[in-house]
Amino acid sequence: MSPNLPVVVGLDGRFESLVTAEWAAREAMLRGVPLRLVHVPRQSSPPYAALAGVVVPTDPQGSERELDLVRASLSRRHPGLAITAEQIAGDTVTILLASAADAGLLVLGSRGLGRTTGFLLGSVSRLVAARAQRPVVLVRSFAREGQDADRAAAVPETSDGDVVVGVDLAGPADAVLAFAFDAASRRGAGLRVVHGSGQESEGISATELTGVNGGGPAVAPERLLADLLRPWQDKFPDVSVTEQAVVGQAGSHLVDASRTAALLVVGRAARHAPVGAQIGPVTEAALHYAESPVALVPHD
Known part of the structure; x- marks a missing residue:
């Protein structure tokens, strides 16, 4: 920050x-x-x-x-x-x-x-x-x-609801989680963490959701999420965290969550493609249809 x-x-x-x-x-x-x-x-x-x-x-x-x-x-x-x-x-x-x-x-x-x-x-x-x-x-x-x-x-x-953050268990999350925990702490709000459940659904494999690139044993999404959240929960002990595992299109779940959220937080890769910066499909859905303010947090 x-x-x-x-x-x-x-x-x-x-x-x-x-x-x-x-x-x-x-x-x-x-x-x-x-x-x-x-x-x-x-x-x-x-x-x-x-x-x-x-x-x-x-x-x-x-x-x-x-x-x-x-x-x-x-x-x-x-x-x-x-x-x-x-x-x-x-x-x-x-x-x-x-x-x-x-x-x-x-x-x-x-x-x-x-x-x-x-x-x-x-x-x-x-x-x-x-x-x-x-x-x-x-x-x-x-x-x-x-x-x-x-x-x-x-x-x-805005509403007086929770801060909602979308987490990709297969990608970098620290910058996004740092922003989301800080925002929830300043508001005295809870933090709802939306992530993939690890089940096969709508073109998203369990391997992709758990970040396992073949060969080794799969790691449970719950374990991966716990490891991601632990340092931020230690830093922000005042923030109450709720985990929401979802199946299917993560973007639609985030849009649904935004209806009662104080703020929706999503990540965006900071690197640029040859034709300019790219926004992934989940973030794209949030930008199009979210009803709460949307925070885009760049990450490496």
Whole structure:
């Protein structure tokens, strides 16, 4: 963990950013670190303007006023929280990735298109989350257009439930578990660990789930999980851990768990493929359909 680094939240001027900023402010308070607002102004272009090579300039003064209003609103609700704000023009993905490099956590929003469509598919948030080298939390907004900042903040975008973490018993888990245990401890919440049961199901073999690559005797998933959890349970004795073994598509189980979760934590390989960062199918499902905020934690 990076205890002294700020929580950074990316704002783009959309109404949903208000709820995202409120979630980030609460997280900064939990961590005892400053909050940094990064506002990337949107260009206001008419339909097909880009195809015609026409770019309508942004309104820097209007964007700065919006940023000041958000900062003031957060300051009223969170006295004592150190908040800085910065407006940066340019490519949104590049700016947010650069901002994440100096952050303990980057918080981004989504437009909440619904479970059928997939609320993060193709969005800037998804692109940044797939490439950032720091943990990224994606917050789904249920706020309604027309609310002011204070009323938007009152919309319950999270629940008081457990932190849920998906664990791949065949892959690295320490970075993911460290984030999940820390998040649960700060919230005074329980931690639900979702993992494969080791049974053959839907194309996932018991060998894959237990991490045994042939030849040797299989290790029971329960033993592997106990070994993974033991050092983190020793470090966070205040966190109550519940284990949930699942059969079949792990992504769908995590999505189900997110309905009552305070936060869903999943891992993402930090290495990049030739065509860019890759997100596995379980994480992809969480990004598309989870109803709670989703934390993507990069790991080696």
